[in-house]
Amino acid sequence: MLPSLLLLHAVLGVCALAGARRFGRRALLVGAIAPAVTLSWAALSARGILDGTPRTSTATWVPGLGLSIDFRVDAFSLVMVLLVSGIGLAILAYAGNYMGPDRSTVGRLAGLLVLFAGAMTGVVVADSLLTLYLCWELTSVTSYLLIGLEDETAEARAAARHALIVTVGGGLSMLAGFVLLGLEAGTFSLSGLLADPPSGTVTSVALVLVLVGAFTKSAQYPFHAWLPRAMVAPTPISGFLHSAAMVKAGIYLIARFAPAFAEVGPWRPLVVGVGLFTMLAGGLRALRPFDLKQLLAFGTISQLGFLVVLMGIGHPAVTAAGVAVLIAHALFKSALFLVVGIVDRTCGTRDIRELPELGAGWGPVRFVAIAASASMAAVPLLAGFIAKEQAYAALLDGGTGDRLVLVGIVAGSVLTVAYSARLLTAILRPDLLIAPDRPRSTSTAAPSVAFWAPAVVLGALSVILGVLPRLWSGLVDEAARALDAAASAHLLLWHGFNPALLLSAVTLGLGAALFLLREPVARLQERLAPPVDGTDVFEGILDRVVRLAGWTSRTTQAGSLPLYLGIILSLTFLVPVLALLIGGAGPIRPESFARPIHWPIAALILIGAVATTIARRRFAAVLLLGSAGYGMALLFVAQGAPDLALTQFSVETLFVVVFLLVLRRLPDRFDHEPPRRDAVLRIGASVIVGVGSVLLFLAATGSRVVEGISGEMSRLAEPIGGGRNIVNVILVDIRGFDTVGEVTVLAAAAIGVVALLAGRKRVEEP
Amino acid sequence: MRRSIIFDTTVRLVFDAALVLSIYILFAGHNQPGGGFVGGLVASAALALRFLAGGVDEVRDTLRVPARLLPAVGMLLAIGTAIVPLAFGKRPLDHGLATWDLPLLGELHVATATVFDAGVYLIVVGVMALIIEGLGE
Numbered sequence: 018m019l020p021s022l023l024l025l026h027a028v029l030g031v032c033a034l035a036g037a038r039r040f041g042r043r044a045l046l047v048g049a050i051a052p053a054v055t056l057s058w059a060a061l062s063a064r065g066i067l068d069g070t071p072r073t074s075t076a077t078w079v080p081g082l083g084l085s086i087d088f089r090v091d092a093f094s095l096v097m098v099l100l101v102s103g104i105g106l107a108i109l110a111y112a113g114n115y116m117g118p119d120r121s122t123v124g125r126l127a128g129l130l131v132l133f134a135g136a137m138t139g140v141v142v143a144d145s146l147l148t149l150y151l152c153w154e155l156t157s158v159t160s161y162l163l164i165g166l167e168d169e170t171a172e173a174r175a176a177a178r179h180a181l182i183v184t185v186g187g188g189l190s191m192l193a194g195f196v197l198l199g200l201e202a203g204t205f206s207l208s209g210l211l212a213d214p215p216s217g218t219v220t221s222v223a224l225v226l227v228l229v230g231a232f233t234k235s236a237q238y239p240f241h242a243w244l245p246r247a248m249v250a251p252t253p254i255s256g257f258l259h260s261a262a263m264v265k266a267g268i269y270l271i272a273r274f275a276p277a278f279a280e281v282g283p284w285r286p287l288v289v290g291v292g293l294f295t296m297l298a299g300g301l302r303a304l305r306p307f308d309l310k311q312l313l314a315f316g317t318i319s320q321l322g323f324l325v326v327l328m329g330i331g332h333p334a335v336t337a338a339g340v341a342v343l344i345a346h347a348l349f350k351s352a353l354f355l356v357v358g359i360v361d362r363t364c365g366t367r368d369i370r371e372l373p374e375l376g377a378g379w380g381p382v383r384f385v386a387i388a389a390s391a392s393m394a395a396v397p398l399l400a401g402f403i404a405k406e407q408a409y410a411a412l413l414d415g416g417t418g419d420r421l422v423l424v425g426i427v428a429g430s431v432l433t434v435a436y437s438a439r440l441l442t443a444i445l446r447p448d449l450l451i452a453p454d455r456p457r458s459t460s461t462a463a464p465s466v467a468f469w470a471p472a473v474v475l476g477a478l479s480v481i482l483g484v485l486p487r488l489w490s491g492l493v494d495e496a497a498r499a500l501d502a503a504a505s506a507h508l509l510l511w512h513g514f515n516p517a518l519l520l521s522a523v524t525l526g527l528g529a530a531l532f533l534l535r536e537p538v539a540r541l542q543e544r545l546a547p548p549v550d551g552t553d554v555f556e557g558i559l560d561r562v563v564r565l566a567g568w569t570s571r572t573t574q575a576g577s578l579p580l581y582l583g584i585i586l587s588l589t590f591l592v593p594v595l596a597l598l599i600g601g602a603g604p605i606r607p608e609s610f611a612r613p614i615h616w617p618i619a620a621l622i623l624i625g626a627v628a629t630t631i632a633r634r635r636f637a638a639v640l641l642l643g644s645a646g647y648g649m650a651l652l653f654v655a656q657g658a659p660d661l662a663l664t665q666f667s668v669e670t671l672f673v674v675v676f677l678l679v680l681r682r683l684p685d686r687f688d689h690e691p692p693r694r695d696a697v698l699r700i701g702a703s704v705i706v707g708v709g710s711v712l713l714f715l716a717a718t719g720s721r722v723v724e725g726i727s728g729e730m731s732r733l734a735e736p737i738g739g740g741r742n743i744v745n746v747i748l749v750d751i752r753g754f755d756t757v758g759e760v761t762v763l764a765a766a767a768i769g770v771v772a773l774l775a776g777r778k779r780v781e782e783p
Numbered sequence: 784m785r786r787s788i789i790f791d792t793t794v795r796l797v798f799d800a801a802l803v804l805s806i807y808i809l810f811a812g813h814n815q816p817g818g819g820f821v822g823g824l825v826a827s828a829a830l831a832l833r834f835l836a837g838g839v840d841e842v843r844d845t846l847r848v849p850a851r852l853l854p855a856v857g858m859l860l861a862i863g864t865a866i867v868p869l870a871f872g873k874r875p876l877d878h879g880l881a882t883w884d885l886p887l888l889g890e891l892h893v894a895t896a897t898v899f900d901a902g903v904y905l906i907v908v909g910v911m912a913l914i915i916e917g918l919g920e
Contacts, residue, residue: 659816663808667824671911674831678918740813740894748818749896749903753865756899760861760906764854767910771851774917 019074019088019142022058026051026135030128037124042113044127049109051131052102055138059098066095067495073144089144089208092495096340097141097269100347104261105134107351107471112253114468115358126166130257133159137262141269146195146205149270150188153234156263157184163258164250176246179555183233183243191230191270197223207273214277221282227274228287235267235321237295242551245314252361255310256354260317261347268321268343272328272336276501279331288329293425295322300432304535305542309357309367309443313350316393316436320346323429326422327408332415333504337497338407341508344489345400348479349392353440355472356386359464360444372447378463385469385476386444392479394437394528395430395521399483402521403508405430409517427524434528439535450535486510579695583702590709597716614655622648634686639676643669660744786837794836798845801829809904810897819900823907830912839919842912850916853909860902864895 029051033044040047062072071091078084090098109130116123136159139152158181165177199205201215201223214220231237236244247259258264271288278284299319306312324346327339359382360375361367375383392401412423442449482489486508497504512518531538549557625645632638646669653662734746748756805825812818834842846853868877 660818660821663816664821664824667821667828670828671824671831674828674835675914675918678915740896742812742814742816742818744816745812745818745900746896748820749899753899756903757861757865760903761858763910764858764906767854767906767913770910770917771913 018058019072019090020076020086022051022055023135023139025054026131026138030130030132030135032128033124033131034128037128038121040124040127041120042116042123044124045109045113048127048131049106052105052109052134055098055102055134056106059095059102062090063095063099066090066092067491069495069498071499084147085145086148087144087206088142088148090142091499092492093272093340093497093499094141096344096492096496097265098138100265100344101134101137101141101262104257104347104351104475105130107355107475108253108257111256111355111358111468111471112251114465115253115362116251122166126163126251126253129159129163129166130254133163133258133263137266140266144207146199146207146210149207150192150195153191153230153266154185154188156258156266157181157188157234160184160247160258160263163254164247166250166254170249173249175556176243176249179552180243180247182559183240183555187230187233187240189230190226190233194223194226194228194230197226211273211277214281216281218282220278221284224274224278224281224284225287227270228284231267231270232291232325233267235264235271235325236318237267237291237322237325238298238318239551239554241295241299241318242555244318245311246552248308248310248314252310252354252358255314256351256358259314260350260354264317264321265324265343265347268324268328271325272339272343272500275329275331276333276336276504279329285330289326289422292322292325292329293422293429295319295325296429297322297425297432300429300436301542303436304432304439304538305546307369309360309369309440310354312436312440312443313353313357316433316440317350319429319433319436320350320393323426326426330419330422331501332411332419333497333501334411334414335408335419336501337493337504337506338404338411340496340500341404341407341489341493341506342401344493345392345404345479345482348475348482349389349399349401352385352389352472352475352479353393355475356382356389356444359468359472362468363462363464364460369443369447370451372443373458373460374447375445376459376461376463379460381469381473382464383445385472386441388476388479390437390441392483393440394434394525396525397483397521398480398510400479401483403483403486403510406512406517406521407506407508409520410512410515413516413520423520427520430524431527431531434525435531435535438529438532442532484510579699586702586706590706590713593713594709597713612655615652618648618651618655621645621651632687635680635683636677636685638687639673639680643673646672660742791836794832798829798833801832802826805829805904809900812900813894813896819903820907822900823904823911826904826908827911830908831915834915834919839916842915842919846912850909850912853912854906855909857902857905857907857909860905861899862902864899864902 029048033040033048037044066072069092071089071094073087073089075088076086078086109127112123112126112130116126133156136152136155140149140156143149143152161177161181164180165173167173168177195205197219198210198215201217201219202210202213204210233240244259244264248255250259275284275288279288296319299315299317299322303312303315303319306315320342324339324342327335327342330336357367360372364373366372388399392399395402395405408426409423412419412426439450490506490508493506493508497506622645625641625643625648629638629641629645632641646665650662650665650669653659653665730747730751731743733751734743735741737750740746740750805822807822808817808825809819809822810817812822830842830845833845843850868874
């Protein structure tokens with residue numbers, strides 16, 4: 018069932034893409050089938066999975082290489098599948114009203130969103146490291162295409178490129194980590210790896226590589242800058258990929274690995290350090306922007322840092338709290354994005370300084386904004402509060418280290434409260450955030466029911482789960498247990514008066530104070546703000562890389578053929594001769610060149626070669642060179658190698674023909690005489706290379722220390738290759754891969770020739 | 784361009800024979816001197832003769848299909864024979880061999896290696912045809 022679900026995503030996504038122009042908005046309907054079916058499947062199989070029996074499926078992929086595609090859905094994967102398909106469905110429903118009238122853009126959006134949802138589902142259900150990696154990179158690629166959906170703007174293209182380079186680069190690092198881990202553990206199965214985790218230096222290195230992948234994907238400092246930039250994408254995309262789904266892939270991976278690897282090497286300090294820093298830095302940055310989506314983006318970065326700490330620390334109770342925070346965050350953040358999208362579309366701006374007040378008909382949107390922001394700030398009676406209480410309580414129960422982490426978490430949460438308040442105020446009373454002398458305006462337009470309905474569903478979920486925690490207590494408990502058998506969660510609305518509750522109250526109080534003191538805080542931040550931001554750094558690095566590449570090309574590709582030839586020839590000569598001088602030569606066997614038939618052939622080759630160099634006319638030079646080549650072919654005949662001789666004759670003939678084609682465009686004679694100094698240099702180089710080659714071959718034939726493989730090959734040719742022509746069997750069978758490589762080079766060269774000539778034609782005929 | 788009747792006629796006579804020879808070399812390659820690469824070179828030489836006699840147009844008429852198709856199909860054949868064995872649980876480039884007794888012709892060996900070689904043949908011919916087309920205008 019699982020593979021067919023993923024296949025359904027792929028097929029529907031491609032259909033929507035292919036028919037984008039024709040389908041228009043209907044593509045959203047077609048695409049919605051995939052997440053809808055997945056959601057129903059997940060709901061139907063939930064009972065069995067929550068009872069502790071994961072759904073698995075194995076499909077062989079390339080048996081010859083031992084590759085298979087394995088899927089496994091345990092309770093934690095189930096939570097992720099529910100979030101991805103559920104929120105995906107809401108987003109698809111919402112996008113129809115959000116997107117403009119351009120049919121093909123809507124169609125492309127639908128197709129790509131469905132493809133993304135399929136890839137993301139693949140990430141969270143994969144049980145083979147390589148399948149996981151494949152789906153992981155597919156999410157990066159679809160994300161790239163989605164960020165660049167409005168590809169006519171340079172801003173969107175640059176943002177898409179930024180996200181692609183960072184996340185795919187991190188993915189490559191992760192792949193290297195996976196390979197190391199797989200080799201250390203002896204299995205590429207995720208469940209097998211986690212059941213019997215390796216340890217040691219190699220494992221530590223591998224884990225750091227994997228963490229780099231997770232950090233880039235989940236926008237942790239210092240890789241975070243792509244996420245705020247990705248906000249140029251239409252809001253449905255931001256709300257799905259860049260808050261609820263794709264950025265959670267890194268969290269998912271950390272959550273899976275932490276119980277097994279938290280004690281290994283640098284895992285815990287790295288994860289806790291990066292996560293806490295990200296939570297604080299993202300929270301601080303979220304206090305500044307006037308663009309609502311930027312505010313949400315930095316809020317997301319901060320929350321992702323929070324999740325990295327909770328999931329990565331590897332203590333059972335904290336992991337359980339992490340699952341709750343993950344669910345709560347997905348619900349309130351996607352709802353907030355939808356709200357901002359509605360405001361943006363209806364009022365024509367999402368800049369706090371220009372926002373009007375929301376008039377009549379905005380009730381439901383106000384409700385969602387209040388519910389979701391309050392959930393984000395962890396106000397009681399909302400899902401976010403339940404989850405954060407769990408986190409506080411779990412960290413309070415831990416050791417000294419955990420309590421230190423808790424201090425950072427509380428500080429980050431204070432910032433969360435402050436920017437949540439800022440966001441809510443911006444939506445409800447924007448005039449409070451800006452100079453009071455500005456004339457107040459009220460929005461006359463109001464969004465339609467269909468537009469706000471998906472947001473209301475998500476916002477209501479934050480409330481329902483907050484009021485009735487037992488609805489999701491079992492799910493969180495089982496999901497945490499799937500990660501770490503020792504974990505358990507018991508979500509309650511009221512734990513009694515305890516230190517965690519006190520901390521929540523302190524957090525809310527300090528956050529409110531920070532919000533009220535926003536003007537002095539803003540001035541302070543203004544003064545302390547670093548002169549460059551992450552985007553500048555990234556673009557700076559990219560710029561340097563491009564310039565370095567240009568410099569390398571200019572330096573190594575000077576465009577002088579004699580120089581290239583000189584370097585190639587002297588290297589082919591120098592390297593082996595050096596080896597010869599260091600290693601010493603064996604005995605020289607004169608029998609290899611002493612047969613009488615060789616002398617006239619050698620004379621022919623010599624005359625041809627020397628005459629070529631002194632010929633005045635190009636045509637004559639080509640023919641003379643050809644005669645040297647024919648001499649070589651005769652030598653092959655004399656040595657009893659008809660295959661080689663036949664090939665050499667054909668090559669020489671064709672060589673002359675191709676030369677003739679080129680000569681038609683060149684002057685008849687070599688009119689350019691090289692200066693005398695150059696000529697001496699060239700003659701000297703030729704003689705050295707020629708003499709050196711002869712010595713080298715003589716030494717090489719004499720220095721054999723083990724029996725050659727040719728005997729073995731001629732013995733093998735008939736039984737394994739089924740042919741009596743050894744040369745051919747070697748080419749197509751024994752060394753068949755080489756031939757594949759060579760013909761590929763040949764075909765690529767042909768493409769190069771065609772492209773070069775076509776380019777020249779364009780230059781000639783502008 | 785001025786065409787020589789004698790050369791033209793001779794080329795037409797030789798061309799078909801050379802093509803047959805090249806295909807013979809391709810198929811004979813498994814047991815006797817020859818193979819896809821040499822066969823392709825001989826066919827290319829035949830093509831080059833056509834070019835010398837009648838220019839690029841004559842080469843295009845002779846090929847009938849666009850020259851760039853040849854390396855493409857050749858690559859498909861070569862890579863295909865490398866990949867298809869994977870589907871049957873074998874290693875890439877594992878070759879099969881079948882022997883039939885045919886009336887009149889006698890024993891016939893068919894090896895999938897020949898398909899691979901045919902790919903090489905097409906690539907070589909295609910590359911030469913592309914070069915002739917590109918430079919011969």
